[in-house]
Amino acid sequence: xxxxxxxxxxxxxxxxxxxxxxxxxxxxxxxxxxxxxxxxxxxxxxxxxxxxxxxxxxxxxxxxxxxxxxxxxxxxxxxxxxxxxxxxxxxxxxxxxxxxxxxxxxxxxxxxxxxxxxxxxxxxxxxxxxxxxxxxxxxxxxxxxxxxxxxxxxxxxxxxxxxxxxxxxxxxxxxxxxxxxxxxxxxxxxxxxxxxxxxxxxxxxxxxxxxxxxxxxxxxxxxxxxxxxxxxxxxxxxxxxxxxxxxxxxxxxxxxxxxxxxxxxxxxxxxxxxxxxxxxxxxxxxxxxxxxxxx
Numbered sequence: 001x002x003x004x005x006x007x008x009x010x011x012x013x014x015x016x017x018x019x020x021x022x023x024x025x026x027x028x029x030x031x032x033x034x035x036x037x038x039x040x041x042x043x044x045x046x047x048x049x050x051x052x053x054x055x056x057x058x059x060x061x062x063x064x065x066x067x068x069x070x071x072x073x074x075x076x077x078x079x080x081x082x083x084x085x086x087x088x089x090x091x092x093x094x095x096x097x098x099x100x101x102x103x104x105x106x107x108x109x110x111x112x113x114x115x116x117x118x119x120x121x122x123x124x125x126x127x128x129x130x131x132x133x134x135x136x137x138x139x140x141x142x143x144x145x146x147x148x149x150x151x152x153x154x155x156x157x158x159x160x161x162x163x164x165x166x167x168x169x170x171x172x173x174x175x176x177x178x179x180x181x182x183x184x185x186x187x188x189x190x191x192x193x194x195x196x197x198x199x200x201x202x203x204x205x206x207x208x209x210x211x212x213x214x215x216x217x218x219x220x221x222x223x224x225x226x227x228x229x230x231x232x233x234x235x236x237x238x239x240x241x242x243x244x245x246x247x248x249x250x251x252x253x254x255x256x257x258x259x260x261x262x263x264x265x266x267x268x269x270x271x272x273x274x275x276x277x278x279x280x281x282x283x284x285x286x287x288x289x290x291x292x293x294x295x
Contacts, residue, residue, distance in 0.1 A: 024286075024287035025287045031279070031280055031283030033279055034276050034277065034278070034280035034282075035280055037275070037279070038277060041095070041269075041276060042095060045089075045092035045095060049089065052082075052084060052085055054072065054082035054084070054085045055082075055085060056086045056089045057081065058082065059080040060076060060080040060081075061080060065080075068261055074261055074265045075261040077262055083248075083261060083265055083266075087248065090243045090245040090246075090269070091273065093155060093238060093244040094228055094246070094273065095225065096159070097158060097228040097238075098228065098277070101162040101166065101224035101227075102163070102224050103220075105162075105216075106167070106170060106217045108164075108167040108171070109170035109173075109216070110174055110209070112131070113170070113172065113174025113176075114174060114175075115201070116128060116175045117174070117181075118197050118200055118201065118205070128172070131168045131172060139165040143165070143236055146161060150237070154242075155242070155244075158228065159228075162227050177208075178201075178205050181204065181208055187204050187205070190203070212288060214284055215284040215285045218280045218281035219277075219285070221281075222273075222274045222281065226270075228245075228246060229249065232245070232249075232250065233249050234250075245266050248266035249267060252264075
């Protein structure tokens with residue numbers, strides 16, 4: 001049976017602060033820029049509403065459809081609600097959906113891929129058949145069918161629904177990497193000693209795939225935010241009176257030519273949020289690619 005000393009070199013190659021993937025990420029200007037942008041947006045979305053004098057639902061009867069001013073920084077909508085406050089609430093909701101959906105999707109992919117790769121045989125074939133079936137089902141139409149349930153359940157159900165449609169490709173990647181690791185001596189020794197699959201996955205497979213999984217989470221956050229915005233824009237995600245960036249874009253789209261602030265500021269927040277997450281994800285992915293090239 002493998003001991004703790006056998007695992008420590010593997011964990012060190014993943015989490016060692018000097019050298020390896022994480023040292024390349026921490027020295028990447030792209031990662032720092034993206035992380036700073038993302039942290040600033042998150043703090044803005046969390047703290048901003050408390051510092052702003054206007055509530056997202058409050059109606060200013062003296063300011064219907066007014067442009068940006070010192071009173072309303074991003075202007076007001078057609079019924080006098082403050083656009084700045086609504087953008088903050090919408091950004092917070094979209095980021096919450098992304099930060100819930102991406103880790104859940106990656107976690108599901110890690111479990112399914114590791115089980116398929118370690119078990120092999122009919123278990124592998126059954127799980128990969130299910131993955132292939134999920135890949136050919138049109139995600140948008142499936143979400144349309146589930147939209148009445150999602151509307152009643154709220155944004156947590158929406159985040160889980162998005163996660164359920166994001167994990168399949170990474171599950172195949174994890175399965176392939178697990179099959180490769182299964183041939184390594186330390187994994188074979190653990191399997192021959194009678195260790196359960198979950199123990200082998202936790203002690204040997206997932207630590208070796210940590211960098212890959214973190215990269216998938218960071219990229220997945222941006223994807224989930226875009227999916228939520230798209231779904232809400234078409235009325236099958238977050239719905240009025242609840243607010244997200246997608247609902248704000250849907251409300252401001254028809255008036256984009258005459259009252260551009262209704263569309264511009266939510267769109268800008270969405271673009272900056274997705275770009276920030278993408279910068280971090282690309283930095284992690286570049287660090288992994290650089291490590292693979294050196295290896």
